[in-house]
Amino acid sequence: MKFLLTKNKNDAFTLIEILLVVLLIALCSSLVGYRFYHSMDRTTLRISTNRVSHTVRYARLLAAEHHKTCDLHIDMDNNSYWLTVRHAPEVVGKTPDRQDPDQQEEVVNNVYSKPSVLEEKLRFVKAQVENEEVKTSGQVIIRFYVDGSADAALVQIGSADETFTLLVQPWTAEAILKAEAIDELPIDTINLGGTGQI
DSSP states (O other), X not given: OHHHHOOOGXXXXXXXXXXXXXXXXXXXXXXXXXXXXXXXXXXXXXXXXXXHHHHHHHHHHHHHHHTOOEEEXXXXXXXXXXXXXXXXXXXXXXXXXTTOTTOEEEEOOSSSOOOEEOXXXXXXXXXXXXXXXXXXXXXXXXXXXXXSOBOOEEEEEEOSSOEEEEEEOTTTOOEEEESSOOOSOOOOOOOTTSSOOO
């Protein structure tokens, strides 16, 4: 019974050992926290880029189904974007013109699309529409036509660590997402031979 009550000096932890364990726990938790934080930023970037991509798809659908030209407005200074529909004046026999200044615009605000702002940590890095200069500020307009085509465009959305690119194909008005920064607007090629190969 006597040996249970006696305590050996070597059985206790020293202050240095306790500090070392605390330091290891802090280091591991900060590493896990950093990875979690970085993962959340990437997820937020992916979700926001997908929302812009869905807006592009809806603009394509809206233009083709309702026979009205749609414009996707990107305000790079305020990190916001919205769709507008162009209403052509009622003129019998008039073919809708791609650059008709008489057409009035109406902002689309429904279940499928409404004016939106990117998450706080994200921003529009740059955008380019075919035959125009690359823009890093100001407003960019990507037009979707009634025949199912669109202006070829490149839109980059980024966080502090990463950038995603959204490409709008001119012939099909499709949105293609890339998890990388693409610096130049790719030239779209269509093979008219019917093989489906580019």
